[in-house]
Amino acid sequence: MKKNHYIISGAVLLAIGITASCKKSFLELTPNGQFLESNYYANPQQxxxxxxxxYDPMVTETGGLDNTYIDPLGPLNSASDDCFAGGGGSSDIPAWQAINNYTMGPSVGPQGGFWATNFQGxxxxxxxxxxxxxxxxxxxxTLKRYTAEAHFLRAHYYFDLVRLFKNVPLILTSLQVNDVYKQPQATPEAVYAQIEADLTAAVNDLPTTVPASExxxxxxxxxxxxxxxxxxYEKKWAQAASTLEKVNGTPGGTSTYGYKLQTxxxxxxSPKNKFNSESIFELVHSGMQNYTWSxxxxxxxxxxxxMVGPRSFNGPIYYAGGYGFNPITPQLVSAMKGDPRxxxxxxxxxxxxxxxxxxxxxxxxxxxxxxxxxxPKVANIVTTGVTDLxxxxDYIEIRLADTYLMEAEALVQxxxxxxxATDLLNAVRARVKLAPVAATLDNIxxxxxLELATEGHxxxxxxxxxxAPTALAFKGFKAGTNEILPIPLTETLNGTQVKQNPGY
Structure with missing residues (x-):
């Protein structure tokens, strides 16, 4: 059996390893072992x-079966013109350094973590x-709701995979281990069609709101x-605009779903303002797990x-240290000078x-x-476990200002x-007391x-x-290659059907 591949078969082991606690929100999780699938799904609690x-692969910071993964924001910010990789030196987290300077190859880069985490999901x-x-x-x-959530999650994981790798296997059933390595890559069009189908299937059976415990x-x-x-992303502009309008409602007002820009x-x-009115999809991170390096x-x-705090910050106020990753580029500093944000x-x-x-x-x-x-602000320190960990x-993956600007872009396109489109764009600007501007693509x-800097977008x-070729030329971005990541080397060895992406 090939042991190094990252597509994990659920037909052999359901590696749940977590349970929900009534004292915490839904995704603040506690390790709880593993279960054989054949003995599981015996009752509603299971x-x-x-x-x-x-949900778990989205919120496990060091998961993905790749010790260089840490968090998706690290490599995504490193790849952009917002940040450098940083850290303690040129060999500190090599995967982040490789995507920062576009020296990625099949065995060097953050692709292993992205591939493993999303296919596990x-x-x-x-x-x-x-x-x-x-x-x-x-x-x-309950069956309808759980099914809808599963459809959303599969769509979410595949959306990341197709954006990052473009050419990925489309696996819609659990597989025996020997069958995992026989899966060919699907066309990006087929993957996107499945993502659309999953999300369309999910929407109507999901709740409009959830209680704080969920x-x-x-x-x-x-x-x-x-x-x-x-x-x-598919450039289906009219469908994008009409769909996002349902989320956004009247620009600057409160939408049907209750979303409203924060004042x-x-x-x-702020960790003290989780799940605020601007949050549409938020990944929960708990500080009360008492984690240590074990x-x-x-x-x-x-x-x-x-990771992103200043290294060895020495002072009784503001920051509680850090490892110095993802320092801001001069390009972003220059772009933001004078902006209220x-x-x-x-x-x-x-x-x-x-x-x-x-x-x-x-x-x-x-x-x-x-x-x-x-x-890592002093005001947010939790007094359990190792402070660093x-x-x-939380990380708000989708927030209202983002969807305003996406709809504005789709309308202009x-x-x-x-x-x-003008009203949506200027509602975002008005929140920070900036003057209105025309709704052009350049302005959007x-x-x-400026609005979403360092948030992974x-x-x-x-x-x-x-x-990308122009904006990232100073980092060594190669047009026609670096728009996607290399397939992890282990996924292309030993007779698998997976082929390496062009240029790698």
Whole structure:
């Protein structure tokens, strides 16, 4: 049996390993062992635990069967013109360095973590969809909801896979181990069609809202927003606009789903303001798990927060240290100078240390500027476990300002209702007291960069809009190759059907 491949078969072992606790939100998880699939799905509680397991790959910071993975924001920010890889030196997390300077190859880069994490999620969703209808005692309403969530999750994982790799196997059933390696790559069009089908199937059976005890579970709004985003990536402009309009409602107002722009931009990212009115799909990170270094590949806290803090910051205020990853590029600093969002996005550590007589060690590729949105602030320290490993900051993967700007872009591309596109764009600007501007593609792209900087969207935006070769030339980006990642080397060895991406 080939042991090194990352597509994990659920027909052999259902590696749930987690349960939900009534004292925590839905996705604040606790390790709880493994279960043979043949003995599982015997009651509704086991079905719920399996559902939580299907969410799990999205929120496990060091998961993905790849010790260089850590968090998806790390490599995505490193690949963009927002950040450098940084850290302690040129060999610190080689995967991040490789995507930062575009020296990736089949065996070097972050692709192993992305591939493993997302296919693990696909597999768990596949198993769930096969098993749910046979669970004794599962009532019809709960069955519909769990099934809808599984469809959303499979779509979510495949959307990441097709954007990152383009050419991936389309696996819709659980497989025996020997069959895993026989799966050919599907066309991107087939993968996108399946993503659309899954999200369309999910929407109507999802709740419009969830109670606080279920925060992190997908809702109708989240599925609709993701479907609109998928249409945008496919350049189906009219469908993207009409779908996102359902999420956005009246620009600047409160949508049907209850979404509304936060009054204060900085409040969006506070761990004390989780699941705020702007949050559409939020990944939960708990600071109360008491994690230590022995919990590697289990963390549901936000380890990325520790990663991006200034190295060895020495002072009684502001920041509780850090490892110096993803320092901000001069390009982003220049773009944001004078913008009201600057102090909530970028931390000028050089100026801070001079003004407060504190100190820090500049990181590799350091510029003196660091990520503020996810900074390890003293005010957010949790007093359980190792501080470095127990940061409570959530990650809002889809938020309302993002969907406003996506709809505005789709409307301009479609050449329809440019008045609404203008209103959407300027609602985002008005929130931070910026003057209105015309709804042109250039203005929308600029606004996306300033509004969403360091949130993991920039690299995808540059690639999908064709701006990457120019914007990332200073990092060594190669047009026609680096728009996608290499397939992990282990996925192409020993007679598998998977072929390496062009240029790698």
């Amino acid at each position: 079905a719920l635990t399996a559902l939580v397991a299907a 696909v597999n768990r969703a596949d198993v769930l969809l096969e098993k749910l209808a046979k669970v004794p005692g599962l009532d019809e309403a 925060n992190g579970r997908v809702t109708q709004g989240a599925a609709t927003a993701l479907l609109g985003k998928v249409y945008l 204060n931009f900085g409040d969006i990212f 919990n590697w590949n289990q963390f549901k806290s936000n380890v990325y927060v520790q 600057y102090p909530y996005t970028i931390a000028n550590i050089d100026s801070l240390t001079k003004a407060t007589k504190t100190s820090y060690n500049e990181s590799y590729q350091g510029t003196g500027y660091y990520i503020e949105k996810y900074a 127990n940061w409570p900051n 479609a050449g329809t209702n440019t008045g609404r 792209y600029k606004e996306r960069r 920039r690299w995808f935006d540059l690639v999908r809009t064709g701006q």
